[in-house]
Amino acid sequence: MTQVHTTNRMRERFSVHLRAPSFHRGMMEDGQTRKWKRYGRDTTYSPINNLDDGCLMHIFSFLSPKPDRYNTALVCHRWHFLACHPRLWLRVDRSVKNLSKPGVFPSIETAVAAARPGDTILIASGGSHLASNIQIKKPLCLIGAGELPDDTTLVCSRGFDSALEFSSTCKLANLTVRAELGCCLLHRSGRLIIDSCILQCESNPLDHLSYAIVSTASATEYEVVPSAVKSCSDSVSVSQTRIEGGAKAVLASGALSLQQVRVIYARASVFFWFDMEHQQQ
Template structure:
C-alpha cells in the first residue's frame, strides 16, 4: 500500500521501474539533444508529461506558429525570420503545419535545422514573394526537411557556403521562367579560403527524396562545385531527385 502511494506521489507521471526517470532533467535533456528531431525527439514527447516538457523545451528546438496561441510561451515565434534571429548555432526550428509562411531573403549564418511538422511537405509552406531573390540564403551548414518552398520569382534556396542537406522537401518555381531568374536551388559556394573555418568541412549540397517543380534548371552551380551521383525518377508532373553538389 505504501509503495503504491509513493508511486502516485511522483511528479510528471514517473514510474518507479524506469531507470531513465532516475536521471535529472539536465541529463535527460542532453540525451534528447542527440536524437533526430523528427521522428525520434518528437516521439519522446509522447512518453509522459515530464518527457514532453523536456523534449519540447526551447533549449532543444524553437517553434514557429501562426497565429501564436500563447505570446508568453518561450521559444515560440510568429515567423521564421524571428526564430532564425533568436536561434543559437545547432538549434532546431520546427514550423507548425497548416500554415503558409512568408520567407524572403532570410539569411542563415549559423548551423540550423529547419523542419516542417506536418505529415507531408505540402502541410507546411514557405513562400518567397515576387521581388525577392530567394526564400532562404544559407551561409552555414544547415538541414532543411519536410517543407514546401515556393518562389514566385527567383530561387527557393541560395547556398553560399557550408554543407546543405535538403531532405523530403518540395521546391516549386515558375513553370516557364526567364532562364536567368528562376532556379529551385542555386549554389555559389566559392573556393576555400586558407583562413576560413569552413576549410575543413568543405562546401556541398545533398538532396534526398525531394520533388522539384518548375524553374529553368533544377540546380545552378558556380565556383568549384558540380553535380555528382545524380539519380532521378520522372513522374507525370514532377521529377524526384537524389543528388549531391560537391567540389570538382
Template sequence: MEIGKQSKARKTTPPASLTTTTTVNALDDGCLMHIFSFLSPIPDRYNTALVCHRWRYLACHPRLWLRVEPSIKGSGEPGVFPSLEDAISAARPGDTILIAAARNHVACNIQIKKPLCLVGGGDLPDDTVLTCSRGSESSESALEFLSTCKVVNLTVRAELGCCFLHRSGRLIIEGCVLQCEENPLDYLSYPIMSTAKSSCDAFASTLKGAPDSVTVARTRIEGGAKAVWTSGSLVLQSVRAIYARKSIFFWFEVGEMVAA
C-alpha cells in the same frame, strides 16, 4: 534430498525488488527530457511527441527546439515565435527549429549564418509551406545559407528567384518540395542556386572544416529552368531521379570535383 530441494527453491524465488514493475513514465520530467535530447529531431523526437500530451510537451520543449507558430502571436510562450525570421534570429548555433504546419509562412531573403536545422511540423512536406512572393522587394531567394544547415520536410515556393541560395557551408535537403514558377522568365528561377567555390588549398580547407556542398535526398522539384544552377566552382554529381506525372524526385550532390 530435502536440503537440495530447499536450496533449489531459494534460487528460483526472485527478490522482492525485481517483482516491482517500473515504466519510463515513472521518471520525472527533467530525466525524461534529458533522454529525449539524445534523439534525432526527425523522425525520432518528432514521433515521440505523438505518444501522449506529456511526451508532446517535453519533446517540443524550448530546451530541445524552437517553434514557429504564427497563430499564437503575442502569447509570450518561451521558445515560440510568430515568424521564421524571428526564430532564426533568436536561435543558437546547433538549434532545431520546428515550423508549424501552415500555408502562410513568409520567407524572403532570410539569411542563416549559423548551423541550424529547419523541420516542417506536418506529416508531409506539403503541410508546411514557406513562400517567397513575387511582390517582395528585390526578391532573390527564400532562404540564403552561409553556414552548415539541414532542411527537412518543408515545401519552399519561390515565385521569382530561387528557393535556396547556397553561399557557403554544407547544406542538406531531405524530403522537401521545391517549387519555382514556370513563366516566360523561368531562366531567372532555379530551385537551388550555389555561389560557393571549392578550396584548392588543402590546409585552408582543413581549417575551415567540412567543405562547401549541397546534398539533396528524396526531394520533389517543380518548375524552374533546371534543378540546380552554380556560379562558383562546385559541380553536380551522383544524380539519381524518379519521374512522376507532374514532378521529379531527386537525389544528388553538389560539391568539389574528385580527381580520378
C-alpha cells in the same frame, strides 16, 4: 487394516509436503508480478529516470525531432516537458496567440534570429509562411511539422533573390519552398542538406531567372589548408526531393559541380537525389 490406514496417512502427508513449496512459490511469483506491475505504472522506478533533467535533455537532443522526439514526449509529463523544451527546438506558429510562450515565434525570421547554433526550428503546418531573403549564418535545422512536405509551405514573394540564404551548415527537411521569381534556396557556403522537400519555381515570363537551387560557393578559402577540405568543404546534398518549374533545377556559379545524380519517376512526380561538391582533382 491398521497398516493400510497408516500408509494412506503417510501418503497424504507426503503429498501435502510436496504441494506446499509449489503453493508458496506461486504466492511469491504472484507477489513479485504484482510488485513489478505496480512499479511499471510508476515511471519513477525506471532507472533512466534517476538521471537529472540536464542529462535526459542531452540524450533527447540526439533523437530526430520527427518522429522520435515526438514519441518521447508521450511517455510521461516529465519527458513531455523535457522533449518539448525550447532548448531542444524552437517553433514557428502564427496561430498561437500567446507569443510570450518561450520558444514560440510568429515568423521564420524571428525564430532564426533567436536561435542558437545547433537549434532545430519546427515550422507549423497549414497555410504558408513568408520567407524572403532570410539569411542563415549559423548551423540550424528547419523542419516542417506536417506529415507531408505539402503541409508546410515557405513562400518567397516577387522582388526578392531567394527564400532562404545559407552561409553555414544547415538542414532542410519536410518543407515546400516556393519562389515567385528568383531561386528557392541560395547557397553561399557551408554544408547544406535538403531532405524530403519540394522546391517550386512558379511559371512566369521570366522563367530564365528562376532556379530551384543556386550555389555561389568557392573553394578559395580552403586552399591554404588542404587537410580541412574534406571536413569543412562547401557542399549541397539533395535527397528524395521534388523540383518543379524554373529554367534549371540547379545553377552553380562557384566551384561546386553536380555529382551522383539519381532520379526516380513516380506517377505524378519526379524525385531527385544528387550532390554538389568540389570536383576532386
